[in-house]
Amino acid sequence: MLERYTAPPAKTSWRQLLRREFFPTDRRRDIDGLRGLAVLMVVLFHAGWLRGGFVGVDIFVVISGYFMGRSALMQHPFKPVNFVCRRLYRLLPALLCMIALVSAGMLWWVLPSDRADIALNGAYALVYLSNIWASGHVGYFEGQSIAYPFLHTWSLSLEMQFYAIIFLMALFLPFVRHRKWAISAICLLSFVFSMLSHLHGDTQGYYNIFDRMWQFSLGTMIWILPPLRLSRGAAALVFVAAYAMLIGAALFYRLDFACPSYMSLFPCLAVVALIMLPQTGLARIGLVPLSPVGVISYSIYLWHWPGIVVANYLMAFQVHGWTMAAVLGVVMVVSLLSYLFVERVGLEYEKTARQGARVRGAGVLVGACTVLALALFSISAVSSVH
Template sequence: MAKGKYRSDIDGLRAVAVIAVLVHHINTTLLPGGFVGVDIFFVISGFLITSQVFSEVKLGAFSLKGFYQRRINRIVPALVTVLLATVIVGIFILSPVDLIRLNVSALLSLLGVSNVYIWMKYGNYFAADAHEAPLLHTWSLGIEEQFYLVWPLFIVLLYRFAPRYVLPILGIGVVAAVGVSQYATGVFATAAYYLLPTRFFELMLGGLLAVYLNKPRNIGKLTAHGVAVAGFLLIGFSLFGLDADSTFPGINALIPCLGAALLILAGSGEMRSRLLTSRPMVFIGLISYSLYLWHWPLIAYLSYLEIPIDLPVGVMLIASSIILAWLSWRYVEVPFRRDGATWHFSRVFTRRFAFPALSLAALAVLSLHFNGFPQRFSPEVSVLEAMTLQKPSEIRKGCHVSNALYSTEPNDACRLGVKKPELDGIMIGDSFANHFTGMVDLLAKPNNLSIMDYTMDSCPPIVGYTIDMSAVYAAHCAKRNERVFSLIERNHYRYVVLAAIWPRDAIAHDMVEASIKRAVENSGEVIVILRNQHIDKAASCPIRHLMFGTDHDCSVAQSALAPYWADIRVEFPQVHFIDPNQVICPEGVCSPIINGQLLYLDDSHLNEVGSRFIGHTLLDRGYSLLHDPVTAPSTGVKFDATAHL
């Protein structure tokens, strides 16, 4: 804000945002939609930045150097402090691969592109492995820093060429940006969460409000009170009505953003919310930036060390976060911002941005060159971690595609089994079908089969099944399934392999049965690969056991399959079932690591090593893609592929 226009209620709104995020990260059940605190921050940031920039542009006093100098002084000192502390702790407790990721993300956080890196490396923000990334939360800083690169220039050009139409153009822009976000969220859900184009409207909404309030507006107390109540209700609904399963951002993100904008609007007159202007809220608001920076590394490291956040730990975590935030605000944020205002831009840029960036770059390069300093742990840690990097989706890239590429045609080069001109069959399904490709590749060879894999994320081969899918994903999956089943009907493949994370709910019974029937009636033989066991922390538990010497049991009891499989087996006795859990779950106890082989990529998906290990083990027991053995060669025990049906 311009000097002399400090608004304590905005600091109070910052407090609402950071408290929401903090509570949500500690316990999602307490505040399922607490992640919208970040969206509130975006609106506030867009409002404050645009207020300052637009006022200076109107006065002809705007300087791009001055703007970026203020941004560096405001953002970088506290960020570098937290990055340094996080990296130092990481050296002592993170595995080699995780240390490399931390050091690379530290550099990219400072450069303002960590959101892109986190999207590519971790994917879903709510995924289990992402919760152990100490700098996961810096994705939002990336959004803001990228916004700062384009927004001031946009305001300058807009005011220069259309000074009378700034407000309506911004209004139209916000509506268009919301539309873009809503559409992209349905098509590229994970990318939409992390990237600027789908978040742009949130900051832009704050900018629109800043331009609107640049001229004095007479807002009566009664109107202000009503607007404030509406703002609180919208934010309250978002905090408790949204959760990790909600489509986000898009329209759902607009709800808390409008709430924040209404509260800022309500406080622009004489009436200010007593809650937002109370001393505790203003205090939390003042330290909110540092509090946001510090709280997540603490949570992530507790999770990494498998320390549960119960009530005592949660209280200590909150207290530690607030203390660190106050120290950071008092001794880093305030003095560095004050001193930096008197420096030349070149000095600020060199000392407070370029030098830390070069230092972090050197650290990242050293980590990459020395493979994360594996000598800190036993050699087996690096061996197991190397297995987790074998990702079937990357190995079979082009054969397995994202939901957005639903219209891609089958690629004849995508072959499993033997390499020969003749095609024997097709394998269809979702990401679970993709992670079974290594297994199928091995099991197809004894029968001299060549199988084309044609798989897609989030699309089980079940015609009509759309549970837990967004409208766009459901539409894409429906079109994809119609395509693949039409291929089956047209080509009458000798063999059709169906694999997926088969649903457990009873509502899927008829749809699964109808889909298998459609495949059976239009092919020579159908092979169904059953879903493998879900194991919490399947990929990390064995590695942490080696790193920290914990006695935590990584295995779990085998879950029962959906009851409908028994009916389907009776109705289609000619269908051949392959159960990977025969390897993963000997005697009903499922382990993510067998004979030194780490099978999993995450809690559910197999890595390529695990997929092929299961394939080799089944081959050793006498299985192939088409046949079960009567007895296992080594033990004489009968193995029934449908024993758990």
């Protein structure tokens, strides 16, 4: 009897591996490019090189609302365990790694007063209440913000709080007859709340989920809006106008235009327009080249601010110019390693593991975050006493 011959698997070249990893075909590359644009704006803003780069956070928030609308509100039936596990494996491993390493490398040599605040901020970040801590301690655009390596996690706390809200909405959605009106009402009420904060000069509303909920809701509403049916020329004009809006906001917006402010509405609407457009030729030119940055944008966001803060602590002068460029270069390398060996590993496990193992693993992640948060709370309490 002839033995059956099985051909060996074809070898995958390094180019194919890179293309599969950073130019995936199972996701919209233009939205990855939007993520890349957003994180570059935030990084350049924190480096002091881009006046209005804070609008990158607005871009992230709208994109998050868009994807959560699909993951929760558009899934029939909604699977709560899958939704929760996906979010935890997406966010917790890299956050836990960043806070553990920065705390271990930094807390032992800073002054006790700084140690108390930094440890407390890290503890709040691990339980996704960093925005609440920040609103009572420091203005985001004030000079003292450079002392806190975990201050940027306020936006991650906002995002997790939004996940909790949309999780509850998805659970109760079968009992809501007019979901379109419900989502629209949440968007409108939050926008009115944000405008009231703006009129009263409440700058700490920058951290508030109620002042930001309309931005998340705008992204979610994309799923209930009628699709754009435009000619190629009209789509190109809309793309150019929306893209120019984002670039113009990043270049020229002042700090007082940050949310809560009616001026934050315009970049958010520009993001909605870009997401609703088909993947035009202009998108392939203006956004797709940034998609590899968008793929690792979460790790870049996590590591760029601690890198800048630690560099300012170590140097005898405020970091800027070529020194800042070198710091950001190191940050990009660390972010890539974080994506490949922490973030991506968690996501792959979530995809391939059986449900029981996924749930147990999620429990381990939550437990590890809780233990580290308690340790940081203790360090903060002891440092405050001394």
